[in-house]
Amino acid sequence: MPRPQKERKVLEPPKIQGMKPVGVPVRFLDRIYLSLDEYEAIRLADYDGLEHQQAAEAMGVSRPTFTRLIEKARKKVADSIVGVKELVIEGGNYSFTTQLIRCQDCGEFTRFDMPQNVVERCTDCGSENVVYLNKWFRGGRGSGYGKRGGFRGGRGNW
Numbered sequence: 001m002p003r004p005q006k007e008r009k010v011l012e013p014p015k016i017q018g019m020k021p022v023g024v025p026v027r028f029l030d031r032i033y034l035s036l037d038e039y040e041a042i043r044l045a046d047y048d049g050l051e052h053q054q055a056a057e058a059m060g061v062s063r064p065t066f067t068r069l070i071e072k073a074r075k076k077v078a079d080s081i082v083g084v085k086e087l088v089i090e091g092g093n094y095s096f097t098t099q100l101i102r103c104q105d106c107g108e109f110t111r112f113d114m115p116q117n118v119v120e121r122c123t124d125c126g127s128e129n130v131v132y133l134n135k136w137f138r139g140g141r142g143s144g145y146g147k148r149g150g151f152r153g154g155r156g157n158w
């Protein structure tokens with residue numbers, strides 16, 4: 001039996017649920033799944049440019065664990081580009097530390113601290129027409145691309 005893994009800290013949900021290659025019909029595409037913790041590794045080390053040690057601390061994992069995570073993540077991203085695959089961001093053992101909403105009227109993103117379970121407004125235009133991005137990623141693999149779950153404060157992978 002593998003040891004139960006500790007949840008890895010992910011700052012906030014990605015702003016997209018995946019990416020598709022341009023110019024290839026979806027029926028010809030294989031999918032590759034990038035877990036949320038792998039996404040976070042890429043974001044911290046390659047996008048924000050953190051050292052592996054700092055990135056490991058931010059996610060609450062050891063440095064060797066982080067190194068394995070980022071190597072896996074980079075392989076998947078490379079495979080999606082070179083191997084022409086649809087990249088779906090989904091699953092993994094993680095918990096978000098903040099939540100992110102996108103305003104459907106002006107497109108701005110607003111970040112809120114957890115826990116937060118009331119309907120919020122866009123801080124930019126005041127609209128209540130907002131989407132909670134954390135909901136996209138609840139439930140891990142099989143939860144459905146784009147499907148939305150209920151929203152509750154408290155436990156769960158959100």
Ligand SMILES: [Zn+2]
Pocket residue numbers: 103104105106107108122123124125126127
């Ligand atoms: Zn707005």
